[in-house]
Amino acid sequence: MKIGLVGYGKMGKAIEQILIERGHEVSKIVNIDSPSVLQEISPENTDVVIEFTAPESAFNNISTCLTNSVPVVSGSTGWLDQFPEVERIVEENKVGFFYASNYSLGVNIFFKLNEYLAKLMKGHDYNASIVEIHHTQKLDAPSGTAISLAEGMMSQMTEKTGWVNEETSDVSKIGIVSERIENVPGTHDVTYESEVDTIKISHVAHSRKGFAMGAVLAAEWLHGKEGVFSMNDLLEL
Numbered sequence: 001m002k003i004g005l006v007g008y009g010k011m012g013k014a015i016e017q018i019l020i021e022r023g024h025e026v027s028k029i030v031n032i033d034s035p036s037v038l039q040e041i042s043p044e045n046t047d048v049v050i051e052f053t054a055p056e057s058a059f060n061n062i063s064t065c066l067t068n069s070v071p072v073v074s075g076s077t078g079w080l081d082q083f084p085e086v087e088r089i090v091e092e093n094k095v096g097f098f099y100a101s102n103y104s105l106g107v108n109i110f111f112k113l114n115e116y117l118a119k120l121m122k123g124h125d126y127n128a129s130i131v132e133i134h135h136t137q138k139l140d141a142p143s144g145t146a147i148s149l150a151e152g153m154m155s156q157m158t159e160k161t162g163w164v165n166e167e168t169s170d171v172s173k174i175g176i177v178s179e180r181i182e183n184v185p186g187t188h189d190v191t192y193e194s195e196v197d198t199i200k201i202s203h204v205a206h207s208r209k210g211f212a213m214g215a216v217l218a219a220e221w222l223h224g225k226e227g228v229f230s231m232n233d234l235l236e237l
């Protein structure tokens, strides 16, 4: 397939390596210093765009490609307040859009484990919290994955009415603590704490390879489809 890369940082480069290994052609590369290339991307030269940039640029990148009828796989975090507008653009242009806060298979298994554990914990007297640890260049907090974990917990535990990006003793809220440490690709812990014990589940990414592979699989899967899709559509978990 002919795949365009929008964002050529840590993820863009990891994705390029997987694309080459899997025999794809990188049709266009758009980075912050070459924004005009974005307008050159069209269905004639590109089958699918993979977009990993930054919270403030993701929506413009995604909407530009979709409006030009080019399907998009996006992994950028920190922009999801604009997701409904993307859904509208997808509908209007009859094009494909794939989004995941985390593309790794392991994290998507972890999401299911998290929901199952939350279902068991419903109604019991435990304080629920999340710790996410990432590299110091990360622009957004909390991580998109931590927000997805909190949403998964809230979907099972009606007593949890929201999350806050700090430690909290308010048992109706999930406290998400964000730590930034040099070179950490992504660690997420979900903890339930009572006076008598602690239950904890963790996912530790060893590199960016799992995220990159998932994004490439999503691009291969999205080709030729119309609508808004997520990892639940791609993976049979």
Ligand SMILES: NC(=O)C1=CN([C@@H]2O[C@H](COP(=O)(O)OP(=O)(O)OC[C@H]3O[C@@H](n4cnc5c(N)ncnc54)[C@H](OP(=O)(O)O)[C@@H]3O)[C@@H](O)[C@H]2O)C=CC1
Pocket: 006, 007, 008, 009, 010, 011, 012, 030, 031, 032, 033, 035, 052, 053, 054, 055, 057, 061, 074, 075, 076, 077, 078, 100, 101, 102, 103, 104, 137, 211
């Ligand atoms: N869903 C998932 O599985 C994962 C998601 N992510 C998310 O992906 C995003 C990118 O992560 P990462 O690659 O580590 O970040 P990097 O900062 O390493 O890379 C982002 C790249 O995008 C470039 N960029 C910024 N604005 C624009 C723009 N308007 N047009 C084109 N390029 C632009 C940056 O340029 P410059 O450096 O010059 O600013 C940089 O090269 C983040 O939001 C992160 O949270 C990351 C890993 C996995």
Ligand SMILES: O=C(O)C1=N[C@H](C(=O)O)C[C@H](O)C1
Pocket: 077, 101, 102, 134, 135, 138, 142, 143, 144, 145, 146, 185, 186, 187
């Ligand atoms: O910025 C990162 O690096 C990552 N971002 C995603 C997130 O915000 O959850 C996914 C992964 O944790 C790495």
